[in-house]
Amino acid sequence: MQTATGTVGQRPAPAPPSLRTPDAEPVVTTDRLTKRYGQRTVVDALSLQVRRGEVFGFLGPNGAGKTTTLRMLLGLVRPTSGSATVLGRPAGTSVAQVGALVEGPGLYPYLSGRDNLRVLARYAGVGPGRIAAVLDTVDLTDRAGDRFSTYSLGMKQRLGIAAALLKDPALVVLDEPTNGLDPAGISEVRTLLRRLAAEGRTVVLSSHLLGEVEQICDRVAVVASGRLLVESSVEELRGLGRLVVDADPLETAVAVAGRLLGADRVSVVDGALHLQAAPGETAAVNRALVTAGVGVTGLRQEARTLEEVFLQLTEPGDPPPAETPGRRPRRVGRSAR
Numbered sequence: 001m002q003t004a005t006g007t008v009g010q011r012p013a014p015a016p017p018s019l020r021t022p023d024a025e026p027v028v029t030t031d032r033l034t035k036r037y038g039q040r041t042v043v044d045a046l047s048l049q050v051r052r053g054e055v056f057g058f059l060g061p062n063g064a065g066k067t068t069t070l071r072m073l074l075g076l077v078r079p080t081s082g083s084a085t086v087l088g089r090p091a092g093t094s095v096a097q098v099g100a101l102v103e104g105p106g107l108y109p110y111l112s113g114r115d116n117l118r119v120l121a122r123y124a125g126v127g128p129g130r131i132a133a134v135l136d137t138v139d140l141t142d143r144a145g146d147r148f149s150t151y152s153l154g155m156k157q158r159l160g161i162a163a164a165l166l167k168d169p170a171l172v173v174l175d176e177p178t179n180g181l182d183p184a185g186i187s188e189v190r191t192l193l194r195r196l197a198a199e200g201r202t203v204v205l206s207s208h209l210l211g212e213v214e215q216i217c218d219r220v221a222v223v224a225s226g227r228l229l230v231e232s233s234v235e236e237l238r239g240l241g242r243l244v245v246d247a248d249p250l251e252t253a254v255a256v257a258g259r260l261l262g263a264d265r266v267s268v269v270d271g272a273l274h275l276q277a278a279p280g281e282t283a284a285v286n287r288a289l290v291t292a293g294v295g296v297t298g299l300r301q302e303a304r305t306l307e308e309v310f311l312q313l314t315e316p317g318d319p320p321p322a323e324t325p326g327r328r329p330r331r332v333g334r335s336a337r
């Protein structure tokens with residue numbers, strides 16, 4: 001069950017491609033945003049930016065402080081220190097243009113999807129004309145007359161998102177929108193969120209499901225224990241991909257690849273050569289191996305998953321930034337600020 005927070009106001013025109021560049025205006029900015037409960041710091045000096053028209057993933061394990069941060073952006077929780085700006089105004093004061101779906105009760109099981117939206121629209125001061133539009137956006141028009149309790153989890157989630165869209169918001173904030181969904185449900189939510197971004201809306205979502213989020217988001221912030229570990233585009237976070245080569249003889253292949261790329265980018269896993277290599281280096285690797293008389297029977301590029309990157313970022317020996325004096329969270333790649 002979810003609480004949908006509607007919005008008032010006019011959605012801006014779709015963002016042209018130029019607004020999705022690294023220099024696009026920030027829709028959300030946090031500056032050393034901090035929340036403490038008693039002696040516990042659950043959000044720790046978080047500074048990040050979300051740009052207009054992007055799907056931004058706020059990632060981290062359970063208890064990382066994601067929901068608390070989203071609640072601060074919505075003005076539902078007061079920061080202990082630091083600040084957050086949403087759509088150019090202090091967090092919590094732009095409710096007219098922010099639609100949100102956060103944990104909590106809110107949709108009636110015995111009412112139909114359409115009637116649930118009618119109730120919420122009336123409560124939020126939105127005319128009934130908008131209901132058909134949001135049902136269409138989330139592909140629930142055909143089932144709108146059925147009781148909410150008969151919906152699949154994916155449909156319930158989409159109805160919650162429809163409720164968040166009632167007031168045509170510029171920014172949509174979703175807490176764990178894919179949680180508990182099966183692959184088909186995740187795929188539907190993914191399609192829906194990409195549609196919202198294509199319309200020029202900005203989407204901020206939280207998740208601990210890294211593998212799914214990497215297919216949805218343009219950029220992500222990875223947090224653990226309330227601290228920002230990295231803020232980056234998904235593409236850049238993965239960095240160099242992995243080139244897997246089936247080669248014979250393997251020893252010669254290791255030597256040749258080591259000379260070409262450097263030994264630190266070469267390893268052998270399950271009898272195959274694993275190389276840290278960009279797609280553009282594949283042809284050169286193949287040429288060098290064949291020239292050296294190595295038989296190449298397989299050669300494939302594998303991207304690192306966000307999960308692998310996340311585990312690497314959080315593994316012991318790589319302490320969170322705040323534990324290292326003077327060290328700052330990593331901003332990766334071209335789009336880094």
Ligand SMILES: Nc1ncnc2c1ncn2[C@@H]1O[C@H](COP(=O)(O)OP(=O)(O)OP(=O)(O)O)[C@@H](O)[C@H]1O
Pocket residue numbers: 037042060061062063064065066067068069208
């Ligand atoms: N009102 C509160 N009072 C005290 N502690 C709280 C309160 N709200 C959250 N916390 C604590 O803050 C920490 C961060 O919680 P939060 O819900 O923000 O994490 P999360 O990253 O969203 O985790 P999850 O994925 O499990 O929802 C948790 O340890 C939680 O117990």
